[in-house]
Amino acid sequence: MTALFALVRRDIRIALRVGGGALIGVLFFLTVVVLMPFAVGPDLALLSRLGPAILWLGALLASLLTLDRMFMADHEDGSLDLITMSRTPLELACAAKALAHWLAAGLPLIVATPVLGLLLNLDMVATGAVALTLLAGTPALTFTGMIGAALAVTLHRGGLLMAVLVLPLSIPVLIFGVAASQAVIVGPMTFGAPFSILCALSLVSLVIGPFAAAASLRQGLD
Amino acid sequence: MTLIDLANPTRFLALTARVLPWLAAATVILLAIGLYQSALAPDDYQQGATVKIMFIHVPNAWLSMFVWGVMSIASLGTLVWRHPLADVAAKAAAPIGAAFTFLALLTGSLWGRPMWGTYWEWDARLTSVLILFLMYLGLMALWRAVDDPSRAARAAAVLTLVGAINLPIIKFSVDWWNTLHQPASVMRMGGPALDKSFLIPLLVMAIAFTLLFVTLHLAAMRNEILRRRVRSLQMMQASRVAFSSETGTGSRQGNASNEAGAA
Amino acid sequence: MSGLGHGKIQLSGRGVACVRGGREVFSGLDFEAASGEAVAVVGRNGSGKTSLLRLIAGLLVPAGGTIALEGGDAELTLPEQCHYLGHRDALKPALSVAENLSFWADFLGGARGDATESLATVGLEHATHLPAGFLSAGQRRRLSLARLLTVRRPVWLLDEPTNALDVAGQEMFGGLMREHLSRGGMIVAATHAPLGIESRELRIGRAA
Numbered sequence: 001m002t003a004l005f006a007l008v009r010r011d012i013r014i015a016l017r018v019g020g021g022a023l024i025g026v027l028f029f030l031t032v033v034v035l036m037p038f039a040v041g042p043d044l045a046l047l048s049r050l051g052p053a054i055l056w057l058g059a060l061l062a063s064l065l066t067l068d069r070m071f072m073a074d075h076e077d078g079s080l081d082l083i084t085m086s087r088t089p090l091e092l093a094c095a096a097k098a099l100a101h102w103l104a105a106g107l108p109l110i111v112a113t114p115v116l117g118l119l120l121n122l123d124m125v126a127t128g129a130v131a132l133t134l135l136a137g138t139p140a141l142t143f144t145g146m147i148g149a150a151l152a153v154t155l156h157r158g159g160l161l162m163a164v165l166v167l168p169l170s171i172p173v174l175i176f177g178v179a180a181s182q183a184v185i186v187g188p189m190t191f192g193a194p195f196s197i198l199c200a201l202s203l204v205s206l207v208i209g210p211f212a213a214a215a216s217l218r219q220g221l222d
Numbered sequence: 223m224t225l226i227d228l229a230n231p232t233r234f235l236a237l238t239a240r241v242l243p244w245l246a247a248a249t250v251i252l253l254a255i256g257l258y259q260s261a262l263a264p265d266d267y268q269q270g271a272t273v274k275i276m277f278i279h280v281p282n283a284w285l286s287m288f289v290w291g292v293m294s295i296a297s298l299g300t301l302v303w304r305h306p307l308a309d310v311a312a313k314a315a316a317p318i319g320a321a322f323t324f325l326a327l328l329t330g331s332l333w334g335r336p337m338w339g340t341y342w343e344w345d346a347r348l349t350s351v352l353i354l355f356l357m358y359l360g361l362m363a364l365w366r367a368v369d370d371p372s373r374a375a376r377a378a379a380v381l382t383l384v385g386a387i388n389l390p391i392i393k394f395s396v397d398w399w400n401t402l403h404q405p406a407s408v409m410r411m412g413g414p415a416l417d418k419s420f421l422i423p424l425l426v427m428a429i430a431f432t433l434l435f436v437t438l439h440l441a442a443m444r445n446e447i448l449r450r451r452v453r454s455l456q457m458m459q460a461s462r463v464a465f466s467s468e469t470g471t472g473s474r475q476g477n478a479s480n481e482a483g484a485a
Numbered sequence: 486m487s488g489l490g491h492g493k494i495q496l497s498g499r500g501v502a503c504v505r506g507g508r509e510v511f512s513g514l515d516f517e518a519a520s521g522e523a524v525a526v527v528g529r530n531g532s533g534k535t536s537l538l539r540l541i542a543g544l545l546v547p548a549g550g551t552i553a554l555e556g557g558d559a560e561l562t563l564p565e566q567c568h569y570l571g572h573r574d575a576l577k578p579a580l581s582v583a584e585n586l587s588f589w590a591d592f593l594g595g596a597r598g599d600a601t602e603s604l605a606t607v608g609l610e611h612a613t614h615l616p617a618g619f620l621s622a623g624q625r626r627r628l629s630l631a632r633l634l635t636v637r638r639p640v641w642l643l644d645e646p647t648n649a650l651d652v653a654g655q656e657m658f659g660g661l662m663r664e665h666l667s668r669g670g671m672i673v674a675a676t677h678a679p680l681g682i683e684s685r686e687l688r689i690g691r692a693a
Contacts, residue, residue, distance in 0.1 A: 034356060086565065118331075
């Protein structure tokens with residue numbers, strides 16, 4: 001437990017220190033959301049209808065963008081070798097890294113959501129619904145994205161390739177996240193059904209993500 | 223006192239230590255006068271008391287652009303004249319500019335609330351300020367992302383100047399985008415026909431806020447200079463004591479280059 | 486300092502083969518190492534010295550043969566009883582020297598020595614609270630050595646360990662290795678330069 005806690009604490013520390021990129025994710029989120037009205041037009045009624053979709057897309061892209069270097073930095077400085085050799089199972093170490101990443105980069109996105117909801121003319125209930133669905137759904141994004149980050153290390157290629165690999169995997173999360181938010185705003189579906197599926201997706205990815213990432217890291221040893 | 227005299231950070235620190243209290247005092251006095259006058263200003267016949275937000279909003283909006291101007295000049299100083307304090311000035315200004323821009327957005331949104339019925343409207347002016355705010359944040363992220371200040375300074379200087387050229391284009395585009403969708407702007411304030419009872423407090427407030435910026439900026443520059451000194455002292459400490467603990471005449475540089483060659 | 490908490494250990498490889506990128510680096514390699522013994526792996530560039538260390542560390546999968554450790558902690562695998570000191574220092578420049586060291590001590594777990602004492606031994610006590618990014622290449626290597634002292638592991642796998650170390654640093658490191666061996670530890674080092682301690686030579690690759 002000490003080992004995992006140490007890993008989480010180290011990763012969060014690095015993310016928040018000079019040169020770390022955790023808050024850039026929030027800035028990216030903000031920028032993407034601000035761009036949307038320029039494409040759609042400043043029609044507040046339309047924006048509030050599209051609001052949840054825009055916020056979800058923004059959060060999806062922002063969390064993907066910051067995932068890129070999750071294992072890459074550790075690979076480059078040799079830390080990954082020591083993590084692989086250690087007594088902590090690689091699966092748990094991956095899960096700890098994903099947790100740290102979610103705390104440092106995912107959680108700030110959710111905190112920023114109310115402000116962005118204001119820009120998109122979402123009312124309190126709608127903003128709350130989007131924030132809640134993001135809270136339930138972003139772990140799924142991080143934990144499935146982690147698989148792509150691990151593959152990026154294996155293949156020595158990050159960036160766009162990783163996005164192409166991971167984005168299709170996050171489609172279910174996007175579908176049910178937006179559906180649950182829309183259910184609150186316009187109906188007619190109930191909030192509960194898509195939200196439960198969203199939580200289920202997160203829980204499943206919590207299990208699959210670390211195993212797949214660890215497996216791909218082991219394959220990529222060299 | 224020329225700009226060259228100020229180039230020496232030590233002299234700059236000594237000078238600003240003397241000037242800062244006076245500047246701070248002048249700022250407080252002017253702010254007090256401005257706020258008092260603003261409170262006495264009559265309510266608007268349409269907007270009622272909310273018009274008084276203007277006395278805060280307009281100076282902030284003015285400074286949001288003015289600070290970018292200051293940073294642009296400082297960036298020229300970095301790139302063209304290589305003035306040693308230029309990048310300190312540019313770096314110190316960015317968070318202050320971002321704060322003023324944020325306040326302009328906040329007060330603008332509070333001001334708009336009674337008129338629009340929402341806190342945010344994609345009004346051309348507010349939207350331009352929002353983009354400016356994003357650019358400030360981007361610039362701060364750039365400063366943060368690079369460890370070595372002198373390397374960050376050049377990148378930030380280029381970005382600041384590109385921003386300065388792009389800002390009018392952005393402003394124009396946003397105006398065009400906005401009128402395309404919304405023929406009549408909701409916000410009809412300001413304009414040349416501002417009554418004297420509004421104009422004088424507004425001017426006082428504008429000067430007071432500008433002084434506030436100068437005060438904060440000088441203080442932030444002092445902090446930045448001291449921060450860099452701490453950094454270089456730390457680097458010196460890291461290397462110096464290592465030498466004294468190494469009894470041999472050890473050529474560390476030589477070994478380091480050996481390693482680069484062997485790796 | 487106390488011992489390593491185990492009896493005699495014996496590392497042995499039988500017919501070990503290594504294939505990298507479709508190319509056979511070496512095959513049929515037999516080697517032995519026992520407690521208190523240092524093995525210097527020598528060979529020309531590209532003969533697979535680093536690969537051999539990574540095979541022992543479990544960071545590469547052997548294409549053939551077996552590597553086993555006898556007499557160690559039965560609960561642990563071979564890599565879990567090894568320290569691997571590679572070309573890269575596994576340090577984060579944003580964290581302080583102390584934070585870097587204490588992270589690895591916490592993460593790697595097991596028996597541990599005193600971090601402050603280890604830093605003093607390698608000559609970094611003055612830099613404890615400075616960011617690791619401020620350190621020179623030699624100092625980073627010293628900080629990596631402090632990791633070997635803070636976390637106790639019987640097997641040290643060292644890849645060109647004296648790189649970037651100055652003369653005084655190499656002497657200090659020689660002392661550390663001797664002490665490790667005297668406590669029943671084992672060292673396998675890939676090296677071009679003399680290791681600086683009594684060692685058995687293991688030549689791999691075809692003779693040049």
